[in-house]
Amino acid sequence: MPQFDVSVWPTQLIWMAITFVALYLLMVRVALPRIGDVLEEREFKINDALRKAEGLRQDAEDAAAAYEKMMADARVKAQDEVRAVRERADAEAAARHAELSERLNEKVTAAEGRIAKARAEAVAGVRDVAVDLAAAAFERLLGEKIDPKTATMAVDATMKEGR
């Protein structure tokens, strides 16, 4: 086998040493730093993008939370306003109701007063009529006039009895 021909060993070893050292230097100086740089840069960019995405996600969450809070605040405010309006309306209605019933009471009182007066007048009229009637009846029956005072007293007494 040609591999065991010792005479060709030194040249192969020499050229292997030369080429391998050249390869090593080329890899260290030229090829490997380029690949390493690109890989490092990519890792950095990916991490950077991830960090940015995380920040944006945080922002979005904050915005959502702010929106939720605003909505809740608005709802509470609206409810407060609705309640205030309702209370005001209730108070107004109650006030009007009170005013109305007072006016009605006044009218009722006035009317009652008028009724009582009319009644008293009527009762007084009845008495006078009764006195006149009694006097006339007395005169017709007995043929003599009766003292109006006596007639009045008699009518009053009878009216008291009849009551």
Added chain:
Amino acid sequence: MASPLEQFQIKKIVELHVFGVDASFTNSALFMVIAVALITFLLTFAMRERSLVPGRWQSIAELCYQFIADMIRTNVGSDGRRYFPFIFSLFVFILFGNMLGLVPYGFTFTSHIVVTFGLAFVVFIGTTVIAFATHGVKFFGFFLPHGTPWYVAPLLVPIEILSYFFRPISLSLRLFANMTAGHTLLKVFGGFVVTMGLAGFVPLAAVVALTGLDMIVAFLQAFVFTILTCIYLNDALHMH
């Protein structure tokens, strides 16, 4: 017809003698230079765009880089990172040496025992130097693993020492034997294609299949050589 072993013949291209030593530029040296040039060109060409999203060639270059980086990380650990350029160079040198041999008219410099032994010897000397630089005299404890009963030591220590010194031999023989056998087999079957005439398509199919197999072997042997280097390096840095 040429012998299947003729492909391993060293042919001088330029006669050269330095201090009485034959340093001629041969076909073996030519393919070493081609390998180095091709590796450097392919890697720099692949990375010329330095794009964030890699293209086809850039992916290959990055894959190679990360393949070796991961190998060192898992087998050696973080303190193996400074040896990354050497291990990367070793891997691509052997890989391209193996693969260039599969190109027609190519020459496989990794099929020469002196080349594979040279590489293995560099690894052996390098790891031994690193081991003594890291652990000093304590590295001799490597040959007597912890918890070994004292009465086994006289037997175990020579075995450990022997296996340690056998490392460069097994490392270089494995690569040399695989490459030589694969290429010889290809040539033998290639010879059958010619001699069998019309029936030659049978060995031709075998040659096609064997070429595929040899590609796997070419990669696998480069991988095995490199990963064993990593394991030896780990032994040197962390002992057992």
